[in-house]
Amino acid sequence: MSKPKKLEEAAYQYSKKQILTKQWLPQTHITEIGLSKKLGISRTPIRHAFLRLEEEGYIVIEQNKGIRIREKQISLQGFRERLEFMELLLIDYLHFLQIKEIQFKTNSLETIVDQLKRVTLVKEIDVFSDIEFDYWTGFYQYARNTYTTSLFLDTFRSINGQADQEIQGFLQISQPTKIKHFNQILIFLKQSEYALARKEVRILINQLSLIAIQGI
Template sequence: MEKQNYEKKAYEIMKEKILNGQLRTGDRVPENTIAKELGISRTPVRRALVMLETEGFLTIESNRGAFVSETKVTVGKFIEMLEMLEVLTIKTMRKIENKGILFEPEHLYKRLSIMEGYLKADNRSGFAEEVWQIIFDFIAYMGNSYADSTVRKMGIDFLTKAPKEIILIPFHNGAYLIEHYMRMNELLITKNFDKAEIIVRELVNYFIIKTFR
């Protein structure tokens, strides 16, 4: 078996143990045990641990090892995500405004068209993934690697750790979401950043209210 396959196998085994509850929040991941279980060295296991940390499943502490992170996106966590996305989206818009960055609306329109298709086809997972891709694409205008990694991690957490009732919130309010994305896009084209900011705040407040219902 190639080294890459060792890493993949270790990654899959550890992720499965986390998702099925064998390893719970706060548990130390037994690196040696995993290596022995698979009959491999600790090196590919360590690399797999780094992959899982990148995806938010683990926290690696110097001289202590890897520990299982919170594996469920609660309502409170989702609200925090929404509030963070509001801040990052508005900051991105203001950077586009202040730096005169060229905003290209065609890309967003294409993604919105894909979202509409998923909504009509009742493709809930595809819709959720496309929502996060749109967010990530827009935040990329900020040109900030920390913001990029923050949004990417939030997206992975949402798609892999959120319970079904939270994942379905954007889908069940898909028409509203698409409509507001369209309005925001049009306002950015005309460089009406103040009104675009209002749309973002309205959108976030709407989803916070829907989350509690």
């Protein structure tokens, strides 16, 4: 094997290992120049290694940005399982809020819902997803268990980072449903009606599951 091929193979194996062992998490951005400095090799073999990884579905090459680690592709069953998992985490968190008698301040989240309304059904669904991520981050503002919060947000990213066109379509058509229930959940939180907020979460997840079954 020639030296250029050995360097490409080294960059390929290193990058693939980083992805498979979760050292590079999904949605992480990596640049050629950054990896070049890390491995002490030129950018050319790294570029070739990235092309191989993109062909195998591990990454997405973004012009002038480097690469983005792809989310693991999931089936419809996996999609629904993640929704159900998110529901369990949300219900548990709302129980915590109720037990601690938290007075939930909703102002910032109400502003985010207004932002979501303005970008509903736009062609670039990443815009909606980014703002929705802010909603859930703010939603967990009173959480004391950072691990649980990370699990929820990672699950959210795994769903919204799917490249499958049918799932992308589901994410878009589900936007009005999300906004409706996001807003209602905030109304209940503002009134400290945690039991009703939990019920609303269950309705939301059920609605999203139905849309997924019908639309995917």
